[in-house]
Every structure is written in structure tokens, then in C-alpha cells.
Amino acid sequence: MTHPKKPDVFVTRKLPAPVEARMQELFSVTLNRDDRPLSRDELADAMARADVLVPTLTDRIDKDLIEKAGPRLKLIASFSNGVDNVDVNAAARKGITVTNTPNVLTEDTADMTMALVLAVPRRLAEGARFLSRAEPGEWQGWSPTWMLGRRIWGKRIGIVGMGRIGTAVGRRAKAFGLSVNYHNRGRISPETEAELEATYWDSLDQMLARVDIVSVNCPSTPATYHLISARRLQLMRPEAYIVNTSRGDVIDEEALIKCLEEDRIAGAGLDVFENEPDVNPRLLELAKKGKAVLLPHMGSATLESRIDMGDKVIINIRTFFDGHRPPNRVLP
Numbered sequence: 001m002t003h004p005k006k007p008d009v010f011v012t013r014k015l016p017a018p019v020e021a022r023m024q025e026l027f028s029v030t031l032n033r034d035d036r037p038l039s040r041d042e043l044a045d046a047m048a049r050a051d052v053l054v055p056t057l058t059d060r061i062d063k064d065l066i067e068k069a070g071p072r073l074k075l076i077a078s079f080s081n082g083v084d085n086v087d088v089n090a091a092a093r094k095g096i097t098v099t100n101t102p103n104v105l106t107e108d109t110a111d112m113t114m115a116l117v118l119a120v121p122r123r124l125a126e127g128a129r130f131l132s133r134a135e136p137g138e139w140q141g142w143s144p145t146w147m148l149g150r151r152i153w154g155k156r157i158g159i160v161g162m163g164r165i166g167t168a169v170g171r172r173a174k175a176f177g178l179s180v181n182y183h184n185r186g187r188i189s190p191e192t193e194a195e196l197e198a199t200y201w202d203s204l205d206q207m208l209a210r211v212d213i214v215s216v217n218c219p220s221t222p223a224t225y226h227l228i229s230a231r232r233l234q235l236m237r238p239e240a241y242i243v244n245t246s247r248g249d250v251i252d253e254e255a256l257i258k259c260l261e262e263d264r265i266a267g268a269g270l271d272v273f274e275n276e277p278d279v280n281p282r283l284l285e286l287a288k289k290g291k292a293v294l295l296p297h298m299g300s301a302t303l304e305s306r307i308d309m310g311d312k313v314i315i316n317i318r319t320f321f322d323g324h325r326p327p328n329r330v331l332p
């Protein structure tokens with residue numbers, strides 16, 4: 001009996017060891033042992049030869065690269081939830097299927113969002129930084145007026161994008177005594193709305209003007225590019241905070257920086273940036289001044305999430321080569 005040839009799978013970044021081991025059992029796989037982001041030429045070369053490309057969000061798989069892909073490339077099985085880095089339309093035109101890894105990073109990303117919702121108003125990063133840099137005896141002890149932040153309990157959160165992650169943020173926010181507000185393309189189910197005691201705002205502008213903490217949880221698409229624009233940032237209350245664990249380009253970062261520098265809003269917690277991995281130096285300055293808490297895109301950074309993401313990639317590849325529709329196909 002002849003065995004079908006294993007698909008040639010090219011993985012662009014180092015993945016957790018159990019995922020790589022399983023891939024090696026199942027596929028003819030090329031791994032990136034040094035975890036170095038690949039150049040455009042290296043990506044083009046991989047796409048010319050492989051049956052499957054497994055990129056991550058650090059690889060920009062644009063129209064040009066897709067159009068030049070070799071005839072063997074049939075599947076782009078992204079190791080990511082968001083696929084804003086892949087030109088899904090160009091892939092469809094070329095007959096290449098695209099898949100992603102949804103659901104498995106929802107809770108971890110929601111945890112990190114909530115961590116920022118707490119960290120920014122409660123000055124957690126400033127406090128931790130103070131002690132991590134303190135000389136013995138430098139801390140003079142508790143003081144009634146030192147390191148005062150703002151209370152979370154009883155405040156209003158406004159979630160922009162009430163998909164899986166937004167809803168998981170809503171659950172956490174409710175447990176922390178925040179009243180849940182949301183803006184979304186459509187309303188969530190009446191059951192979930194009731195569970196969260198959530199208020200739906202058809203008008204994003206009106207919600208932004210009303211809430212104390214804005215949490216950005218919508219994907220990056222052409223429609224959400226700079227959704228939180230300079231004009232919309234002006235609508236926020238001066239005591240309000242904004243948190244983003246989605247994608248940097250949903251917020252007009254330049255406008256946000258200006259707002260923070262001019263004290264027109266109280267602070268920001270950002271896990272994502274417009275030009276990752278470059279972080280605007282003015283944001284780094286704002287972080288030093290306690291106006292921003294910045295994280296290096298850590299929303300899904302747990303071993304569990306990353307292994308589950310790898311499992312999804314594997315299932316998508318296997319299903320595809322078994323001749324079925326992969327479970328996490330992304331439609332253009």
C-alpha cells in the first residue's frame with residue numbers, strides 16, 4: 001500500500017516544543033530553529049516551495065508575496081487569531097486557503113486586558129518599578145497620599161468589539177464591580193446581555209463620552225483602522241483611561257500620544273502598537289511618567305494558549321489534506 005506523501009510545511013517562527021514535535025511526526029516540516037523573523041526574500045522562497053505556510057502575526061503575507069507563491073502552496077495556516085497580516089482576498093484569488101486559531105486564546109487575552117484595566121488606574125507598574133529599582137531603605141513606608149490611583153469598583157467600562165474576547169472581558173469587568181457598556185456591529189444575545197447586565201451603545205461616540213475605561217477588543221480590519229480616531233479620543237472624559245489588547249492600528253496612536261501628553265485623558269494601557277516591534281519613543285516617555293503601561297504584545301502569551309494554537313494549526317492542516325474544509329477557515 002502506498003502512503004500519500006506528507007505535506008511540506010514551512011513554519012516561520014519557533015513554536016512550543018510539543019507543537020514542533022507533533023508537526024515533525026505528521027508532516028515534512030521546516031522549522032525556524034533560531035526564532036529569527038524571516039526576511040521578505042526568505043518568506044518568498046518558502047512560499048515558492050512549500051505546500052503549507054505557517055506564519056505568525058510578525059510575518060506580513062501581502063498581495064505581492066501571495067501572487068508570487070509557487071503552485072504547490074495551497075494553505076496558509078496562520079498561528080494567530082488575527083489574520084490582518086495576511087491578504088486573505090489575494091489568497092482566495094490564488095486558490096489558497098487561509099486558516100487561523102480562534103477561541104483558544106480568548107480567556108488569556110481577556111485576563112491580560114483586565115490586568116491592564118487594573119494596572120493603569122491603580123499605578124501598578126509605577127509601584128512595582130519603584131521597588132524593583134529601590135536601594136535598601138529608599139522606601140520611606142506607607143503614606144496617606146503617596147501612589148494614589150483611581151478606584152475601579154463602581155466605574156463604567158466601554159468595550160469596543162463584543163466578540164469572544166470582548167465578552168470575556170465583560171465577564172471579568174462585571175466581577176470587578178464595573179458596569180459593562182459595549183459597542184459592536186450588532187447586539188450580543190439577550191442572554192449574554194442579561195448575564196453581564198450590559199448596556200449596548202449603537203453610537204460609539206456616545207459610549208466613549210460616557211465611560212471611565214475604554215477597552216479595545218475588535219479585530220483590525222479596513223473598517224476598524226483608526227476607529228479610535230483623534231476626534232473620538234477628544235470625546236473621552238479627562239478622567240478616562242483606554243486599554244488596547246487587540247491591534248495597534250485600531251487606535252490613531254499619534255493622536256493618542258498627543259492626548260496623553262496634553263493630559264486630555266488620564267492614561268493608557270497598551271499591549272499592541274501601530275508599528276510593532278517599534279514602540280514610539282514618546283510612548284516610552286509617557287510610560288516613565290506613569291501615563292501609560294506598555295506591554296510587548298503578551299495577550300496570548302501563556303504556554304497553554306500557544307500549545308492550543310499549535311494544535312489548531314495541526315488540525316487545520318490535517319483536515320485540509322484529508323480533503324475536508326478546515327475548521328478555522330477564514331473567508332475573505
Ligand code: DGY
Binds near residue numbers: 057079080298299300
Ligand atoms: C493573535 O493571535 O492574533 C494574538 O494577537 C496573539 O497574541
